[in-house]
Amino acid sequence: MSMATAMFVIKPVSPLIRQCRKPRLNHHHAAHTPLSLNRVATHLPTSLPSAAAPSAAKSTVDDEFDPALPIEEASTPPSSWYTDPSFLDLELDRVFYRGWQAVGCTDQVKSPQDFFTGRLGNVEFVVCRDDNGKIRAFHNVCRHHASLLASGSGRKSCFVCPYHGWTYALNGALLRATRIKGIRNFDVKEFGLILLKVATWGPFVLLNFEKDVSPDQEVESDTAAMEWTGSCVDILGNNCIDPSLTYLCRREYTLECNWKVFCDNYLDGGYHVPYAHKGLASGLKLDSYSTTIHEKVSLQICEGGSTDSADDFDRLGAKALYAFIYPNFMINRYGPWMDTNLVVPLGPRKCRVIFDYFLKDSLKDDKIFVERSLQDSERVQMEDIVLCEGVQKGLESPAYCRGRYAPTVENAMYHFHGLLYHNVKG
Numbered sequence: 001m002s003m004a005t006a007m008f009v010i011k012p013v014s015p016l017i018r019q020c021r022k023p024r025l026n027h028h029h030a031a032h033t034p035l036s037l038n039r040v041a042t043h044l045p046t047s048l049p050s051a052a053a054p055s056a057a058k059s060t061v062d063d064e065f066d067p068a069l070p071i072e073e074a075s076t077p078p079s080s081w082y083t084d085p086s087f088l089d090l091e092l093d094r095v096f097y098r099g100w101q102a103v104g105c106t107d108q109v110k111s112p113q114d115f116f117t118g119r120l121g122n123v124e125f126v127v128c129r130d131d132n133g134k135i136r137a138f139h140n141v142c143r144h145h146a147s148l149l150a151s152g153s154g155r156k157s158c159f160v161c162p163y164h165g166w167t168y169a170l171n172g173a174l175l176r177a178t179r180i181k182g183i184r185n186f187d188v189k190e191f192g193l194i195l196l197k198v199a200t201w202g203p204f205v206l207l208n209f210e211k212d213v214s215p216d217q218e219v220e221s222d223t224a225a226m227e228w229t230g231s232c233v234d235i236l237g238n239n240c241i242d243p244s245l246t247y248l249c250r251r252e253y254t255l256e257c258n259w260k261v262f263c264d265n266y267l268d269g270g271y272h273v274p275y276a277h278k279g280l281a282s283g284l285k286l287d288s289y290s291t292t293i294h295e296k297v298s299l300q301i302c303e304g305g306s307t308d309s310a311d312d313f314d315r316l317g318a319k320a321l322y323a324f325i326y327p328n329f330m331i332n333r334y335g336p337w338m339d340t341n342l343v344v345p346l347g348p349r350k351c352r353v354i355f356d357y358f359l360k361d362s363l364k365d366d367k368i369f370v371e372r373s374l375q376d377s378e379r380v381q382m383e384d385i386v387l388c389e390g391v392q393k394g395l396e397s398p399a400y401c402r403g404r405y406a407p408t409v410e411n412a413m414y415h416f417h418g419l420l421y422h423n424v425k426g
Helices: 015-020 027-032 055-064 085-096 221-240 259-266 367-395 411-425
Strands: 100-105 114-120 123-129 135-139 153-155 174-176 197-201 204-208 245-255 284-293 297-304 319-325 329-334 337-347 350-360
Touching: 085 337, 085 411, 100 114, 100 123, 100 221, 100 337, 114 337, 123 204, 135 197, 197 221, 221 297, 221 319, 221 329, 245 367, 259 319, 259 337, 259 350, 259 367, 259 411, 284 411, 297 411, 350 367
Parallel strands: none
Antiparallel strands: 100 204, 114 123, 114 153, 123 135, 197 204, 245 350, 284 297, 297 319, 319 329, 329 337, 337 350
């Protein structure tokens, strides 16, 4: 066919595609675009500045989700909440950098000189127990030329910068600044590590990235717990702060999905369990599933059922309690076990989920029971990863904008989205 006679047929756009058309996320660009949170100025002793809120993301918050509608009428948040890098910027600034956030467990800093590091958004932090037994937390950044000081976890008697050897005590004081002969207007007391507010509650280590901290400020455990969990502090304290539990191990998973996809999956009231977790479902009485909502916490409770196991293996016990502490921490209490799930955003479409396992001290040496229990848990996590990564791909499709809630089971998810809306809107 010649160029002169060529004809092109333009197919009409599907009404569904036209309605849901949205900007496509360039994942290569998104993976390499730094978040907009302002850097911490070297003269700031203890606080983190706020980021400017992207107007496009704020428009998405205002125009595309209405938490005032009852769950029977409400739509779920738009897919842009799960794909737009600027929305993640808003979440970091207005959700994660405000109030208490779980970052680890006390077994990671059990003894003096123990430490662990972490990252939330672009905030690098280190938590340690100093020589006097006090738990401290700092921005994990050298005050000289911004090198990271420590990595991973372990034991250190001091923090030595790998770049130029500046050395800091475990209380954050600058001990040694190398080769600064001739420097002027330099006060060593002003160049200690920048503090973060830290508290513990039971086995949980909490950080607050927002409020000013003074070097001598002590945060009472009960105060932090109340601020973190609200009216659920007694319920969680009675069920999860259990001295008969001992720390066992950690598992980490990197998922190709937005952090909220994992949370949504957790908060669907067991909706997906009979379809995706047939092994887990056999050990639960799903018709007993109930959900209660509190200010910052949702509680899902389900009775245990017959495992149909010839050897009487039962890791779930008579009742399972699934507690979600806004925005990204889960406590699962079942049988002799407790495990916690910390969901850390790594980007618009990537997160890390950290599982810490605790077990009744009397069973920690039962290797067969421990191994089989962890294998069952691992199987559930692998099934959830497949689900969550599949949902993320669907969220990025032009065929999807938003969905609906199942009113009788997805109350906790609806509550989560409402809290997020009000925080991000500011």
